[in-house]
Amino acid sequence: MKICFFGSSLVSSYWNGAATYYRGMLKEIAALGHDITFYEPDAFERQAHRDIADPSWARVSVYPATAEGWQYSLSQAARSADLLIKASGVGVFDRELECAIAQATNAIRIYWDVDAPATLDAIASDPRHHLRDAIPRYDMVLTYGGGDPVIAAYRAVGARDCVPLYNALDPATHFPTPPTPQLKCDLGLLANRLPDREARVESFFLDVARHLPAKSFVLGGSGWETKPMSANVRKLGHVGTNDHNAFFSSSLATLNVNRDSMAKHGFSPPTRVFEAIGAGACLITDYWKGIDLFLEPDREVLIASNGAAVAEHLQALDPARARAIAQRARVRILAHHTYAQRARQFNQLLEGMSAKIEAAE
Structure with missing residues (x-):
């Protein structure tokens, strides 16, 4: 499946705590045969603080942190994607991307929340929050944590389904070394x-x-x-x-x-x-x-x-x-709790979601 993922950054962990999660999850999802393009803005000096090169298991598309930048990137992604993913906390044009991807019609749409407690607090405090309208349009919400309280909160704002895919370990990346x-x-x-x-x-x-x-x-x-x-x-x-x-x-x-x-x-x-x-x-x-x-x-x-x-x-x-x-x-x-196990869980969810969509057509 062709997956286009809009997130904060895959190649830089600078002011970007989600980098480890993205890398662990997407590397193992790619290992299951999926084709991944990661779209990230040139923002917050992250490109100047890269700590990995573009990986072999995903293409990285860096777009200008402008209205024209995200619009062009999304138009490119929407032409080819089987699955469009918008992660929370991109940091620039989040509202615009979240609303635009929710309205895409030619791909499965997932909202992937890497900070569900903060997102849900923001929704709860604002009766006119844009995600109240956008979330029901997504085919699924994934979160990197939260358990039953987060699942219930997302369903309360109209999510069709919400499933936690927790943080995990990539043993090829994080392993014991001699003390420094x-x-x-x-x-x-x-x-x-x-x-x-x-x-x-x-x-x-x-x-x-x-x-x-x-x-x-x-x-x-x-x-x-x-x-x-x-x-x-x-x-x-x-x-x-x-x-x-x-x-x-x-x-x-x-x-x-x-x-x-x-x-x-x-x-x-x-x-x-x-x-x-x-x-x-x-x-x-x-x-x-x-x-x-x-x-x-x-x-x-x-x-x-x-x-x-x-x-x-x-x-x-x-x-x-x-x-x-x-x-x-x-x-x-x-x-x-390894990312390989989390990726298999993602694949099962994707297969089930695809079957539901095909049955409804």
């Missing part, structure tokens, strides 16, 4: 500075560092340059995906901190969870509903309800226990 001396620390965190995450990072990471001056902390991600921090926190700035394995493999433990909306909705393990575990990290995470569906608390992951709990975990953790937790988690994720 300059990245070694007791606790590492990889997270961009965002308004709906900063307070939680303050509580779960920066406050912990201030209260544990004898421990070492490393913070990777963009936007933290002007944030005051204690002397035992090293700020790295943007960490490209090529360096993620080294980052996760070099700390005693890695911290995951969800954004406010994701923590509230639950059932949305971010890409960082699978990246870190794939690289052999011992994971400490803030609590979110549904985590036990992916990892067993205390055996495969350490859960913290606040910064004090993070500090307690860190003080009680020794290298042997950290390795044991990390190894158990990696075995679990490799067995049940």
Whole structure:
């Protein structure tokens, strides 16, 4: 099947947390025989911060971040596509693309939400939100998380169907590597500075560092340059995906901190969870509903309800226990949560959707 996918960026993870998800999913979907073209705007300096070349398993079409740019790209895609996909959070002309693709008549249409909690909050707060009209026109909504609450919310705004295709692990991309001396620390965190995450990072990471001056902390991600921090926190700035394995493999433990909306909705393990575990990290995470569906608390992951709990975990953790937790988690994720498994699920959904459309014609 010819798939045309409009997303934020496939080739750059710069201010683009969905890159790992796109790469993992689309590589494995292509391996099942589908032909993929990924359309992304030249925006937010992402093309200047590419961290992969154009992949062999997808064509990448970069269009100008202008009205003419997206309109021309969509007209090209619509001529050949069997399936048109609009992902959330492209960052420019989202409304226009979402409405235009919803009205396409010669292809199957999927809205793929890579940040369902934020999208649903926006819809709920605006009775005239454009997705209230657009979503019922799509043949299906896919999300990278959310569980039953997100499914129910999307059906309430008219989705014909909504299916979560959760984040996962690409073991060919994320795997253990020898520790890198300059990245070694007791606790590492990889997270961009965002308004709906900063307070939680303050509580779960920066406050912990201030209260544990004898421990070492490393913070990777963009936007933290002007944030005051204690002397035992090293700020790295943007960490490209090529360096993620080294980052996760070099700390005693890695911290995951969800954004406010994701923590509230639950059932949305971010890409960082699978990246870190794939690289052999011992994971400490803030609590979110549904985590036990992916990892067993205390055996495969350490859960913290606040910064004090993070500090307690860190003080009680020794290298042997950290390795044991990390190894158990990696075995679990490799067995049940890889992108190859997610792609097969996507293929089954696509086959079922195609059969329904043919039956209705």
